[in-house]
Amino acid sequence: MNEVIPLFIEVAPRDIALLKFLFESYEGVAVVRTLDRHEAVIVALVSADFIDVARGMLDSLRGGIDFREIPRPEAAADDWLLSYVP
Numbered sequence: 263m264n265e266v267i268p269l270f271i272e273v274a275p276r277d278i279a280l281l282k283f284l285f286e287s288y289e290g291v292a293v294v295r296t297l298d299r300h301e302a303v304i305v306a307l308v309s310a311d312f313i314d315v316a317r318g319m320l321d322s323l324r325g326g327i328d329f330r331e332i333p334r335p336e337a338a339a340d341d342w343l344l345s346y347v348p
Contacts, residue, residue: 265310269320270338273329275302280327284319291315303335 269292273281282294285306292306308316323329 267308267310267313268334268338269306269308269316270297270332270334271304271306271320271329272332273302273304273327275299277327277329278302278304281306281323281329284323285316288312288315288319291319297335297338303332305338 271281278296278299281304282296285292285294290309291312292308294304294306297303297305306316320329320331
């Protein structure tokens with residue numbers, strides 16, 4: 263199994279679906295989960311083979327939508343599905 267690199271992103275709630283759609287429209291790059299819809303924190307589970315592509319996608323979005331990459335939230339579990347415990 264390829265390594266999965268989680269990218270934790272804080273984004274405006276209205277842009278969660280847009281980021282999810284963009285990442286998942288590039289097959290094999292990432293799967294996106296919403297960790298906290300109220301705080302608008304998502305995680306993109308990126309295949310290590312596609313980390314440069316994922317970072318390039320984020321770079322191209324800068325200025326178009328407001329977001330920031332954040333450290334792993336303490337409530338994110340260690341399983342590969344990154345279960346969130348509020």
